[in-house]
Amino acid sequence: MPIRKQVKMGWREEIYLPELLRGIWITSRHFGRNLWGHILALFGIKAPSYTVTVQYPEERFPVPIRYRTLHRLTRHPDGTPRCTACMCCETICPAECIYIVAGEYPDRRIEKYPVSFRIDLSKCVFCGFCVEACPEDAIRMDTGIVEISEYDRGRMMYEKGDLLALEGAWD
Amino acid sequence: MTDFGIDGFYWASKVVLCLVVLFGILNLAGFLGWVERKQSAVMQDRIGANRASIMGIRAFGLFHPIADALKALVKEDFVPPTGDRKLHFLAPVISLFAVLLAYSVIPFGDYVAVAGRKIPLQIADIDVGFLFVFAAASLGVYGVVLAGLSSNNKYALLGAMRGAAQMIAYEVTLGLTVLGICLIYGSLRLNDIVRAQGELLGGWVPMWGVLLQPLGFVLFVVAIAAETRRIPFDAPEGESEIIGYFIEYSGLKFIAFWMSEFVAIIVAAGLITTFFFGGWQIPFLLEGGFHTPWGATWALSHDLVVLLQVGAFTLKVLFFIWLLMTVRWTFPRFRFDQVLALGWKNILPLALINLLVTGLVVALVR
Numbered sequence: 001m002p003i004r005k006q007v008k009m010g011w012r013e014e015i016y017l018p019e020l021l022r023g024i025w026i027t028s029r030h031f032g033r034n035l036w037g038h039i040l041a042l043f044g045i046k047a048p049s050y051t052v053t054v055q056y057p058e059e060r061f062p063v064p065i066r067y068r069t070l071h072r073l074t075r076h077p078d079g080t081p082r083c084t085a086c087m088c089c090e091t092i093c094p095a096e097c098i099y100i101v102a103g104e105y106p107d108r109r110i111e112k113y114p115v116s117f118r119i120d121l122s123k124c125v126f127c128g129f130c131v132e133a134c135p136e137d138a139i140r141m142d143t144g145i146v147e148i149s150e151y152d153r154g155r156m157m158y159e160k161g162d163l164l165a166l167e168g169a170w171d
Numbered sequence: 172m173t174d175f176g177i178d179g180f181y182w183a184s185k186v187v188l189c190l191v192v193l194f195g196i197l198n199l200a201g202f203l204g205w206v207e208r209k210q211s212a213v214m215q216d217r218i219g220a221n222r223a224s225i226m227g228i229r230a231f232g233l234f235h236p237i238a239d240a241l242k243a244l245v246k247e248d249f250v251p252p253t254g255d256r257k258l259h260f261l262a263p264v265i266s267l268f269a270v271l272l273a274y275s276v277i278p279f280g281d282y283v284a285v286a287g288r289k290i291p292l293q294i295a296d297i298d299v300g301f302l303f304v305f306a307a308a309s310l311g312v313y314g315v316v317l318a319g320l321s322s323n324n325k326y327a328l329l330g331a332m333r334g335a336a337q338m339i340a341y342e343v344t345l346g347l348t349v350l351g352i353c354l355i356y357g358s359l360r361l362n363d364i365v366r367a368q369g370e371l372l373g374g375w376v377p378m379w380g381v382l383l384q385p386l387g388f389v390l391f392v393v394a395i396a397a398e399t400r401r402i403p404f405d406a407p408e409g410e411s412e413i414i415g416y417f418i419e420y421s422g423l424k425f426i427a428f429w430m431s432e433f434v435a436i437i438v439a440a441g442l443i444t445t446f447f448f449g450g451w452q453i454p455f456l457l458e459g460g461f462h463t464p465w466g467a468t469w470a471l472s473h474d475l476v477v478l479l480q481v482g483a484f485t486l487k488v489l490f491f492i493w494l495l496m497t498v499r500w501t502f503p504r505f506r507f508d509q510v511l512a513l514g515w516k517n518i519l520p521l522a523l524i525n526l527l528v529t530g531l532v533v534a535l536v537r
Contacts, residue, residue, distance in 0.1 A: 017389065020502070024494075027214050027501045034213040053218040 013047040063144045065170050068128045070145040071119055071158070072166035074138055081164055082138035089130035089139055097123035098130060117160040121148055144169030184290045189275075192294055196274060200433035203492065204236040207433075210493065211500045239426070246422035251323045254419065258321035263420070263427035266314030266362065270434040273307035276300040277441040278362045278479040280451045281458070284473060292451075292481065293362055300361040301353060304442065305346050308398060312338045314431070315400075319416040326414035333507055334400060334407030334416055340348035340514040341397040347522040348390040351529035352380050352446050365450030369457070374464050377454045380447035385524045388447045388517050395442060397514060399435040402499040406507035444484065451484040 018150050033050055040047040056059050062068060074082050085102035103115035129140050143166045209232060212219025223234035250259045280292030297303060312335050319331020353359055356367040364380075372378045381388045397404040408415035444450055455463045456479065460470040467469050471479075505513065 002456050024497055026498055030216060030513045031210070031214045031497070034216060038213065050216045051218050055218070 028159060061145060063169070065142075067144075067146075068126045068131075068141040069149055069169075070121075070143045070166065071124075071130070071141050071163060072143050072168065073117065073141055073160065073163040074140060074168075075164070081113070082136045083114050083117065083134075084110055084136055084138070085112040086119075086135065088133040088135060092129045092133040094127060094129065095123045095125045097121075117163065119158045119163065120156065120159055122153060122156040139163075140168065142168045142170060178287065180286070184285070185294065188292070188294050190426065192274065192279075193271070196271065196434055196437055197430070199239070199437055201236045202437065203433040204239065204429075205233055206492070207496060208232065208235065210382070210496050214497065214500050215442050215448075241424050243426040247424045247425065249323075249419070251419050255321040258317045259419070260424070262314050262317035262321060262389070263424045263431070264314075265317065266311060266431040267427050268432070269307050269310035269314060270431050270438055273304050273438045273469055274441065276303050276361055277438070278365055278450060279441075279484045281477055283477055287338040291362060292477070296360065296362055297461070299359050301349070301359040301364075302359075304438075305342060308338075308345070309342055311431075311435070314428075315416055318420065318428070322416075322419035324419055327416050327418045330414055330416035330418070331409050337400065337404065337407060337507075337510055337514070338398055341394050341512055341518075344514055344518045344522055345391070345394040345398055347519065347526060348387050348394055349446050349495050350522075351384045351387045354526075354529050354533050355380075355383055355478050361445055361450075365445055365452060368449040369452045371455075371464060377449060377452065379449045379452075384447070384525070386521065387529075388443075391446065391520050392443060394514075394518055395439045396495065396498065397510060399432070401432075401436065401439075401495060403502040403505050404510050405504060406510055411503070436492055436495055437488065439495065440488045443491050444487040448487050450487075451480040453472065453479060453483045456480070 020076040037047045037049050037051070041049075058114070076082055084105075085100050087100055087102070090096075090098040092099050097120040099116070099118045099120070100114050102112045105111060105113040126141070128141055131141050145166070148156075209219045219232060220235045221229055221232040223232060223238045225234055234259070250256050266514035275294040276297065278291065278296075282289040282291045284290075295303070315334040315338065316331050318330075319327045319334070322328070352364065356364045358364060358367070367377050368377060370378050372382070376382065400407055406413070408417070417425060420428060456462050456476060458473060458476060460468060460476065462468050
């Protein structure tokens with residue numbers, strides 16, 4: 001059986017007072033530095049800032065490139081939408097929030113196209129499975145748009161036109 | 172002992188003092204709400220609440236306490252249907268009353284000479300000022316217990332019992348930790364204790380309590396933080412982790428409890444300055460002006476001296492308020508059994524030893 005070594009507290013830790021003072025010193029140091037930075041900023045002097053607050057909505061936190069944001073439907077270089085209504089994304093979506101109605105496409109090599117492609121953003125869990133499942137790279141979640149709140153539930157249903165119109169943020 | 176008669180002037184001066192102190196303390200308590208948020212934010216590398224604005228002016232978040240007060244005013248005043256209505260109303264009143272009462276004996280300045288008479292800047296200059304403070308603090312226990320009892324809520328009741336046990340435990344130690352101060356300065360009147368701290372030890376060093384009773388100072392700060400249920404001793408309230416005794420309170424009654432917490436901090440800071448840091452005394456500043464031990468004097472008018480002394484008291488109180496707030500945001504919470512063990516098994520014996528040694532030294536010196 002492994003013997004657990006009993007860590008003995010030194011006299012400083014037993015009394016606890018030196019540790020208390022050390023703790024107060026550390027937080028007071030942070031307090032002093034930040035207060036000095038704020039006072040300097042008040043007079044317009046730039047100082048190294050230790051505050052990590054992002055003042056929304058004036059400032060925004062930069063969205064990382066792999067972050068799963070609002071979806072968009074992509075196009076071929078000639079402008080036609082890539083989506084062939086294969087229903088892979090609708091099938092794999094765990095929240096069942098994608099609704100596709102397929103229609104026949106005149107070109108025999110691209111057999112189908114989505115007559116209507118709707119994503120219910122109020123159900124979407126932003127898992128990214130639809131992006132991984134799509135064989136055509138037709139749906140991506142790289143618009144960089146994270147502010148999709150609405151006052152009306154009806155406006156949370158995004159149609160094909162809306163999704164096609166969005167641009168990628170890192171193209 | 173008074174050098175003025177009890178007449179209309181006396182009553183008028185007392186009423187004015189009461190109004191001034193009440194105005195000062197209640198405003199400071201509201202201001203402390205802002206200080207708490209801002210200081211904790213600055214300590215934690217954040218900015219804190221800064222969005223409440225009136226007509227576009229943000230004023231560093233100073234309007235947030237006003238916004239809090241307005242929000243609390245328009246909230247529904249909910250009394251648990253099976254609880255006791257009268258006690259539910261009475262508990263925050265008692266809490267606030269007790270802490271305001273405790274402040275009435277703390278001197279915040281020397282006397283002011285008005286119309287040929289001296290008005291001491293202390294609401295109640297009574298012979299047993301020292302005992303009065305702790306008696307008023309004891310009244311605070313009623314507020315806690317009644318809050319828990321009248322809520323008809325098991326968890327509130329448990330929180331109230333925790334609060335009562337903790338406060339009663341630390342009242343005993345609180346009294347004992349500063350008995351050394353009373354032995355040294357030989358008086359229970361707080362103004363006498365403050366005046367005695369102006370005397371110079373060996374002609375050079377002012378006889379402040381912290382120099383003569385360093386252990387007493389440490390014990391007193393811990394005991395008063397625990398008495399006012401301040402983090403790290405806030406197991407009765409618990410905030411995020413455990414249900415406290417004011418779970419059933421909303422709106423204005425909750426604000427009354429919240430205010431009484433802040434006034435308690437002000438009282439605690441006032442007591443620490445009065446007992447250990449010379450109260451309103453500035454070193455080497457006497458009635459006529461500065462008299463330094465190396466012979467330099469600087470004559471000042473009495474009014475200016477009083478103004479400086481009141482300013483010094485205010486600065487000291489603000490410093491200790493800052494210190495108590497820093498302590499709040501630095502240390503983790505004690506577990507409740509650790510709080511009580513600390514009070515009865517660590518601080519009380521140390522306070523008794525301190526008292527014993529102080530008594531011996533005083534007996535030998537005199």
